Amino acid sequence: MKALIEWVDARFPLVNVAREHLTEYYAPKNFNFWYFFGSLALLVLVLQIVTGILLAMNYKPDADLAFASVEYIMRDVWGGWFVRYMHSTGASLFFVVIYLHMFRGLLYGSYRSPRELIWIIGMVIYLAMMATAFFGYLLPWGQMSYWGAQVIVNLFETLPVIGGPLSEWIRGDYVISDITLNRFYAFHYLVPFILAGLVFAHIVALHKVGSNNPDGIEIKKGPKGNRWSETAPKDGIPFHPYYSVKDLLGTVVFMAVFLGIVFFIPEMFGYFIEQPNYEPANPLKTPEHIAPVWYFTPYYAILRAIPSFAGTQVWGVLAMFVSIVLFFLLPWLDRSPVKSIRYKGPTTRLALALFVVTFLVLGWLGTQAPTTNLTIMSQFFTLVYMLFFLLFPCFSSAGQPLPLLAKGLLALSILTVVATIVYWWALWSGGPAAVYKIGYTVLSVLVLFLLGIRPLLRAEPVKPVPERLTK
Template sequence: AFGSVEYIMRDVNWGWLIRYLHSTGASAFFIVIYLHMFRGLIYGSYRKPRELLWIIGVIIYLAMMATAFFGYLLPWGQMSYWGAQVIVNLFSAIPVIGEDLSIWIRGDYVISDATLNRFFAFHYLLPFILAALVFIHIVALHKVGSNNPDGIEIKKGPKGNKWDPNAPADGIPFHPYYSVKDIVGVAGFLIIFLAIVFFLPEMGGYFLEAPNFEPANPLKTPEHIAPVWYFTPFYAILRAVPSFAGTQVWGVIAMFASILVMFFLPWLDKSPVKSIRYKGMISKIMIALFVIDFIVLGYLGMQPATPGRTLAAQIGTIYYFVFFLAMPIYTKIEKTKPVPERVTK
């Protein structure tokens, strides 16, 4: 596998471009997704009537993470090999079924060619499932309509505008208003994306790690093993939880819980308003601290573990869960601003 990638990079015409488009595209995909999730978080896009839309979105996020994980092993570099080794071994911490589950995922007792073939098949098939989920997501969005920065349901307002007498009065057609705006956004994205592909494809080791330019060696463990950047916040949470009773299962539980808690967000937010524009100061501070916390956890997940970094990750992990689990309290007690009846007011 490593030799195949090197052959594509060095001998196949434009092979290097294909590889860099793929590796940079994976990181760009997650950057856009994280920005999309952040927008949904601050504008309350998970609130009624969009609960199902949010849940489908979280499922898409999980499918993306799985696709990226299975693809991470395929270059068969040092970090790919040992990163997969660490992640797969996490499942062995699950009581009773852990060992058998790890063997089933690997297809062998160790990371081997069987694992490589299995991960390649999963990496190929999952995008089709992802495409189906995106289609369902769009259908669900079409049913309830898009949210807006004010969090106002325009479908409940008066009907009729200059384009369509049956459409919401405050609605506007997708074309040309949104299509032109999106073209500008896509053009800006492509400029930055292609600049990275052509001039900085490794992105300082964040998109392509230096150890991954060495062939996988089961007999040589890298000095520091860390997953690619978009997994590192959850990896930091995993490492922050100390082993208890001789098992690391509590860290595994915390890592998966940090993702699964997003499913319950529509019911954790008890605020009478949706958008951060009209929420109280407590929510604004909590969200701002949450963004900082997530970035710091991502940084800590990239770094070698030290007592100081472990303590910082533990504090960050506690706040991560406090943000979600305390949400029913602080969103209910805070004072909110009145929401206008229409977006045009």
């Protein structure tokens, strides 16, 4: 065996790769629960690719056969029901894991220097996941998947001048048809392999600059020397076997939950697989309420919250895209002298908690049929969502002078709040009762004051960061 490894290593740097990324890759010694989700995301990606290939062996990308082929997989293919539920459950849990992974990044400042590129690649991975999920959503050719894809593609028609030709180019036809199904199937098969390449780039970039940790301290810059190496970081331990074994424990727990869902509640009460998707697609019958899969609903709620102006709904589409793009800008919006939430002030903690609640509420609102009261509620939480990013330089400044861009974002935030309140009171005819308007007006002004104005009036202190890692 040793001779074989030496023969391979002389022609391919197998041992060096293993050392660089496993046995001699030193990670901070104080990783906690939140650091399980990176490895779990990689696990789910592998499961999705494997189960997707198995499903592709029996699936028919034909408008007349697609729905029947899914039923054939479920009923007649040996183990087909298990593979199909593994894939559908894996899609949702993939987003659960990624959202928790992103939240970890927000908690501990994993987007800050020198990890800006890691964060940007991670966000590109997130976009690729959304594209893959969108392409795959149409494939069962069920009633909700058909009409959901129809609605999403029609969003591009709101773009001036290029909207119509662009949506036709995406569909390959004037409506969702067999042509659309074929091209979506091809893209759904292709993009996961691009996703795997992006994940590889994400890991390489991570191992180049080193992992962040709950304290936000750079262990590479700290004292050197531990029991494995005199030149390795003193507060670092080899990823293998210490964290690989720890990740194995997380994998066992995760797979227990994963298989529990697959065996007992694969539909997850209509959130993982919608009830209308058990009916074949009918282009002549529109469902009573069309909503995307749950992991898209926060952005769908933002889309619906923006009213139509000048006879076009393009503003809602732009707001939806902006709400995603803002994540890319976080490395430059955060001006705090510290990285981790452990050492940031109470206003930053309040802002992050408010953002999490906002994202969850928007996700729920996106699943509901629109009503007058829910619409104004969506508008309020969309406003809070945007204010979190626009006011980030203010509440994270910790008394530092604001640059011109941050002042501009603060002015834009004030203008946005004023415009929203004016719309609620003066322009929304037949709107909700005054008590709702008063409540959301007060809350909007309060959020603006707490996150944008108060930090400028009173500098928020930050806790001193220790020189070495804490437990």
